[in-house]
Amino acid sequence: MHLTNDQLNEYLDKATHERAQIESHLDSCDECAARLSTLQNLFAELDSLPELELTRDLAARFTPRPSLPAQLPKFLTLTVSLQAAVALTAIIIAMPFIVQLIPVLEISSLSNVFIQLQTQWTTWLDMLSQVQFPTLPTFTFEISSIYLMSALVGVFMLWLVGNGLLLRNQIK
Ligand SMILES: [Zn+2]
Known part of the structure; x- marks a missing residue:
């Protein structure tokens, strides 16, 4: 050995x-x-071997830029919160119209995906516990998922655009 x-x-x-x-x-x-x-x-x-000096100071890359305020001013925080609340309300109110605007084809393919996911989920649960689970009410499941997804996407977009405008005004 x-x-x-x-x-x-x-x-x-x-x-x-x-x-x-x-x-x-x-x-x-x-x-x-x-x-x-x-x-x-x-x-x-x-x-x-000689100790090598880094050609660039890496730490400098991660220090915050002094041009940006460390904390958002109070009025700005308030504006952002108000903006978010307004956006959320608007999304909830507009939701039925948005859902109507989504093409029928897309809804049917979306629901196919949801049904597949649900089938997978129930199959997996069955395998896991060897107990027959009652199938979930498909219709309610679909609609609420679409609502939730559109609401999240909408709020995120509004949030992004609004903050972009606010920050741009702030930096100017
Ligand atoms: Zn040896």
Whole structure:
């Protein structure tokens, strides 16, 4: 049995409890002695390498730009909150119209996806518990998912646009 690389490394680091065994193997085995001297040369070379200076200061990239205020001013925070509330209300009110605007084709493909997901889910539950689950009311499930998704997307878009305008005015 030859010495492992770990054993040789530990021997070089003087972090081994098998020092005597390793030394007796090294005395009798040219192959492991050669590996040890290769490792020794490698470490000596690594030690002799000069420390490299980074050409660019990486930390500078992550320090906040002083031009931006650390915290949003109070009136701005209030504006953003109000804006979000208004956006949410608008979305909820507009939702029935938005749903009507979505093409029928898209709704049917969406519901196909939902039905597939639901089938997968129930199959998985069945497999898991070996108990027959009653199928969920598909219609309610579809509509609420579409509502929720459109509402989230709409609020996000309004939020994004509104904040973009606010911040642009702030920086000017
Ligand atoms: Zn050996």
